[in-house]
Amino acid sequence: MNNDKEPQNNPVNKNLMIWAAILAGFLIIASMFGGSTATSSQDGISYSAFRNKVTEGSIKSVSISPDKIVATTKEDKKLVTVPIEGDTSLYPFLEENGVDVQGKEAEQTSLLTYILVNSLPFLLILGVAFFVLRQMQKGGGSGAMGFGKSKAKMLTEKHGKVTFADVAGIDEAREELEEIVEFLRDPQKFSRLGGKIPKGALLVGSPGTGKTLLARAIAGEAAVPFFTISGSDFVEMFVGVGASRVRDMFEQAKKNAPCILFIDEIDAVGRSRGGGVGNQNDEREQTLNQLLVEMDGFEANEGIIIIAATNRPDVLDPALLRPGRFDRQVVVPRPDIEGRVKILEVHMKKVPLAPDVDPRVIGRGTPGFSGADLANLVNEAALMAARRGKRLVAMQEFEDAKDKVMMGTERRSMVMTEDEKKMTAYHEAGHAIVSVHEDASDPIHKATIIPRGRALGMVMRLPERDSYSYHRDKMHANMAVSMGGRVAEEIIFGYDKVSSGASGDIQYATKLARDMVTQWGMSDVMGPLQYEEEQQGYLGYGGTTRSAMSDETAKLIDKEIRDLVEKGYKKAQKILKEHEDQLHLLANALLEYETLSGVEIDELLDKGEFHRDDKAKKVSTIKPTIGSLIPKAGKNKGSKIGGPSIEGA
Template sequence: MNDQPPPPNPWVKNLLIWGGVFLVLLSVVSLFNARGEVAQQQLAYSDFRTKVNEGAVASVEVGENKITGKLKTGETFSTVTLPGDESLVPLLQDKGVKYEGKAPEQGNILVALLFNILPFVLLIALAFFAMRQLQKGGGAGGAMGFGKSKAKMLTEKQGRVTFADVAGIDEAREELEEIVDFLKDPHRFSKLGGQIPKGALLVGSPGTGKTLLARAIAGEAGVPFFTISGSDFVEMFVGVGASRVRDMFEQAKKNAPCIVFIDEIDAVGRHRGHGLGNSNDEREQTLNQLLVEMDGFEANEGIIIIAATNRPDVLDPALLRPGRFDRQVVVPLPDIEGREKILEVHMKKVPLAPDVEARTIARGTPGFSGADLANLVNEAALLAARRSKRLVARQEFEDAKDKVMMGSERRSMVMTDDEKKMTAYHEAGHALVSVFEPASDPIHKATIIPRGGALGMVVRLPERDRYSYHRDQMHAQLAVAMGGRVAEEIIFGHDKVSSGASSDIQQATSLARNMVTRWGMSDKLGPLQYEEQSEGYLGYGSSQRTMQSAETNKLIDAEIRSLVEGGHKRALDILKGNAEKLHQLAQALLEYETLTGEEIDELISTGKIDRPDAPKGKGVRPVPVRGSAIPKAGKRFTEAARSAHND
């Protein structure tokens, strides 16, 4: 971190300089004006004649309208003469006063002239200073610099990033390496009549590394790199955005070949013709100027425009045509290989313990972006620092992953024993259904420690990256989602079911709706789309039901209910047939609060958990089903379930 103070403002610096000049001039004028008058006594003319008659005056100097002299006591004086007084000279001769004439003082005239014209000089200097500020280029110092571009230029020495710093997005990097080759050796392409794409649009979810990839292109090519945000173009003043676009391209032409990177271009590049108001007109003028500069009458040779957005669906079609943004480079979420490489890049900055493996962490973080993985490594380092460790171990990465995926622990939250027991059976229901559903993802961890907004949770992770789901996997998801609600119904009774399953019900309903209306997985409705995504991309937007008849809508609702109730029945069958394991798992959660997937599998298979913190150092802790641990509301069913299971 740079602790040096920021550079002084040029406006303040110039103001201080001119203020100092003004004070110096004022001091000089004051000195000239007061010269010779410091020790003089001002006398009235009548008093002067009285002192002459009394013989108290030693000598005088008679000027045009002023008399200065010296008394016999050594004091000096001055007085103003009367016009046409011819009796003064005889009086001086009669009293023996030494007198002489005095020529007019030219210095006083100059001082008076300087004093009179000084205000005008200062006004002219101030106006000149203000005009310089108004005409000064750039947004850094000009008072009227709001029409100048806010693009910042990064040279090779400032924050240089190369492709070695970018990992996990190899396909996107390969598509952009051609731009780097062109900037290094343009003749290689031009001699065959080929032209490099004028623009590349990077499309991807937030945190996938679009900005980092653009900086790596500039770092590899070794050319100036201008960066600006799309929102920096638009202001409340009409015409400012277009002026900034023109100024940005003028700067780019002076530094060609170069790269201009516009981040979040959807702020200025949205469809034209939508909305009303001056702000929209200003944005459209800015977009029109951008279109002209990218591919207008004047060719911008050596200027490559790279933009980033996660909403390409809202961009104006004219912006995406060939000749402007010729290529759309998709920057996806990294797969397991990419996540491993990204983790290795970020792990170089922290001291690692020998038990840390990037591959293992990458396998447990599906769906994480590059920014998420960087945050994971940082959280692990912070946890190790809080625990006063010298190395970041695997446990810190596991705890950091739980924090990122499930939220921070809320151990200060006070829960009653009944609430803990309800949460334990709820999460045990989820876990048990997940274990006995063949198409379900493996359990990563189950906990009854409150995290985020949940009292407890069961986290499942796929064994590999998954890009699509099959019908059997979706039915398994429905059953797992309803497992917690079903466990509450079985153990505590119909009247004691809690509101803790609200998110599970929402998840199951949303999945069932997509199965029926978007993915064609309803036998009654067939492979038709009944809902479409409204203005969304990369997970954004919302579903909208298309115009359907009342009978079709009624059938859709009935199919959604049938799917959710089918998941409820599957969960009920599993938990009824494994009631003893449900109690064992719930008791283990009450005992340990958090169980890993391996411990859950071990408990279901052997009825024991092999854990180092078991009492008496035995290492193997049995988890029996004690009658006192079974809630009263569920005892009757539990006995029936056991007999049914034994049969």
Template sequence: MNNFGRNLLFWLAVGVTLAFLFNVFQGGKTATTGGMSGETLAYSDFMADAGGGRISDVTIKGQEITGHYSADGRAFRVLVPNNENVVDRLATTGVRITAEKDDSGKVSLMGVLLSWFPMLLLIGVWIFFMRQMQGKGGGGAMGFGKSRARMLTEAHGRITFDDVAGIEEAKTELEEIVEFLKDPQKFQRLGGKIPKGALLVGPPGTGKTLIARAVAGEANVPFFTISGSDFVEMFVGVGASRVRDMFEQAKKNAPCIIFIDEIDAVGRHRGAGLGGGNDEREQTLNQLLVEMDGFEASEGVILIAATNRPDVLDPALLRPGRFDRQVVVPLPDVNGRDKILSVHMKKVPLAKNVQSMVIARGTPGFSGADLANLVNEAALLAARRGKRVVGMEEFEDAKDKVMMGTERRSMAMSDKEKNLTAYHEAGHAILAIHEPESDPIHKATIIPRGRALGMVMRLPEGDRLSVAYDKLKADLVVAMGGRVAEELIFGKEKVTTGASSDIRFATDMARRMVTEWGFNENLGPLHYGANQEEVFLGHSVTQSKNMSEQTASVIDAEVRKIVEVAYKRAHDKLTEHLDQLHTLAKALLEYETLSGEEIKAVLRGEAIIRDTGPDETDDRPHSSVPTGGDIDLGSIKPQGA
């Protein structure tokens, strides 16, 4: 039961108790009056009525007398003064007299409870709120210094290395830690010491947290997990106290693993920035350094941390004895993507025509999280279409959605805009085909996706770790294809803003060719970094100037020269193949979306034959699946805005 439910039950119990005691108190008051109601007589009137024979009976209880009139049976009550011998005086009147025992002078248990109840209630409420303030996990006002690390014993949902795919090198690095946790004497006999910490470095979504849980699952030891931001508070010293408490808990459960996610939140370089360091964060980092490798070593406690910003971490945190190993968890290659897809596809019913390797080849640079999202999107799409299994068509559509954005078919576009968009995208596609170093076309569409009115998606033929100079020049020519096609068909006066993203892409690439990659003869193989600026108290402050004004002017001139050369080549190529430009634009207007193979068929003058979708029992891959090789998302250049 959650805290809200417990609080609600507590206050309901308090309300019921108060209502019960109120009823008891009211009942006690009624009992003291003998359960009778009637008028209150003056003592002299009572004695006059008794002497006149108008009273039939009385009941005497202490100084209170209750009775009834003989004529109509009306009830009354009288309080008798002290030192009055009422019994002797009534005996002469013939009134029937009854006596009851008077307990008004005794102290009853109920009376004590009623008198002490308010104080007891206040004490109970105070104890309740104090316990709430000192709640579990250090989340209360009295528990600032308690660690917020959660211990997972993996009793349910245990993760092992079998659940982790696509990062074999990282798994191999961490297997030694697992072996040490299982059999530490094996290493200690030879004087070996296991690394105290392992830093998992890699882009977001590559499986750093998953592989840390797999280490704990394989070793079958307690696993403490916490985020780096959980240490930092507005009060100085709280983070350091939480670090101490976390390691104390870990020592009690040793051997165990502590996993700190996003450690860069607390492990940043000390004293960095114009405004100085943050005292709270730096004290937390200092305490973490001491706990990892100080006078009192933490035996049997292995710290695993994850970050995608290792460049900002303090050097003292990365030295041997603390984080001895940096395990790189990269984006998976084509084989890794195939294995990751196989793991996630086990959870969904698949059609016989689904081939994970084909999908892996068409998803360059996808991380493990991206691939899991791709499988989920395909399953949702199949459910919306009313299918019982997920087929290759759903995976292809899900891949296009993830890579190019959701189709905006409801967007109203005029015929003029569609015509212009078709020629714009056809310009990109024609140049991509006639530039030998360009990546093959995966798909071209004039259906708005995301923020673009149309798009030409190109996928490289293999996993690429570097890019050649010829490839960069070809990408610049293809980027200019949209603007050049608009000028050739509609004239310079009718050119639109649709090429804004192409121009930005070309300018940025040309500048990097000149200033970072050394692809310019006039400036040579030198690195010309931009001026370093930082914001201090709302103002931009220039730290250093890495180039002279004359050099900056030369860079601007060379960047413009590179882009203009690409523009001229694009103009010449499209002028030479103007008939193909018209043919492809008309095909895009008719079919709206064309695959790479269909574009080649259109340019060869062949008719496009489309099937209605593969049968769920068909083992053949879908005809629109590209046959391109392994590719890297970092080199994907969607063209067309």
């Protein structure tokens, strides 16, 4: 970036000079009054009392000056009095009483000292007032009177340079922005064919996908000034402050053009106008109006490129998104497997790796992870290796970190009774058996009865490859898998011993069925119509709302949702009753080994045993004795659509 433009005046030096002047003034005052400290030990008396003491013979000598008389007693004590003007009897009176008389000239004050003494108070008042006003009007909105100033900061090399080499996994978005940087470096290359530089680019993507990182990379690559500000820095409770900050921000940018201006979280100020009431809304709308005018109004802002980032493009004002303001909307998606591998390789450069670490294996097992998630995964693996006293981060640490990020931290200290462990083991085995026998279900990655987070146990399934759509057969399979735990409890322990552990599974299945009926048109009875739609309020509170419909239609929707969930329940019942021996086998394996991988589960169900550490592990098939099973509530963590499926205990 361009660092050639150094500030003409150093504000630190100015402040030091002001403080030095104030200190010098106080020193002058101290020196002025310091001369009178010598008389602080002298007692003042009246003129008549002075004459009485002379008469009494207690005065040894006097020093007479035009403005005062200093008498010294026989005890060497100083007495000060003021003579009476025109008193000619003083000298004869002193001689009669034998007092030694000394004369002294009046002290002469120079003209410069006189001027300094009389003007110093005014100078001090002016200095303090000047200093306070400078503090109040300090730029950046930090002073008491500077709240109308822009809070935009110029990014420099000292903030840590990031380049496009540090951005991986989002190649298309990076190429779009590389073109803007190239335009700034060589505008003639495009302008000779009639092309114009884009005025703005809007980065759109889920949280953690790298929007801000892309902006920092542009700052590192572009040889022009780069200003950064957050959308929340514009809005204040005072009407007009936000608009003033927008004007000041663009004035700063014009002085440094060509330059790039990055506005993070622009949805804080760019929401659609017309919602809400009160002064807060008036202030936000005035700020947005000023932003619209500055971006594309009567006065052209040549050489200023606006780059903004948001994860809520649906709430932005249409006037903000039109060409001429934001000419490009650059989607920053979650990375695919190739992108995840590249992102892992970037973050792994900072970590000492063991030879067995394979970024592709880790990338294949982390579908749906964003760039921030992958950075957190590498960091957790490094911390885990450090806690274990290792010098290198091995594949085992990455696997354990992945489980921690996906499923939560293990709670081995949690005390569970044997009956609770059996209930959990059969619940998770029910999920796993249904998943194995459902062709459309994702493969099992791991099953465990070790409590993690708020769940007593869980079965985690991972897709074999990245998927970009959700098919009907997979939805029905997921509903059957989610009902597998509840059905297993009912088959093994009886109707009266069914626990509340399946609450999250039921919630997941109900939501999935509702979406199928009301939003995705996957009900033969209701047809391919949308009955519910996403609602976004002014303050950002979302949710679904039903369109206008009759009571009869609402009853049909509720009936269809129930039929879909019960269909999954019956399918799970059929599978588990047909494969009850596998249910017992897997539950006993979980009770004995606590955690099984997907490969181990497949091998166990196929051969009756599995291999771990090159040793065959056999599992007993003893059916459990049903004790006093006490249902436990609230121990469930539900599945996540679009990510790893987790069925809780």
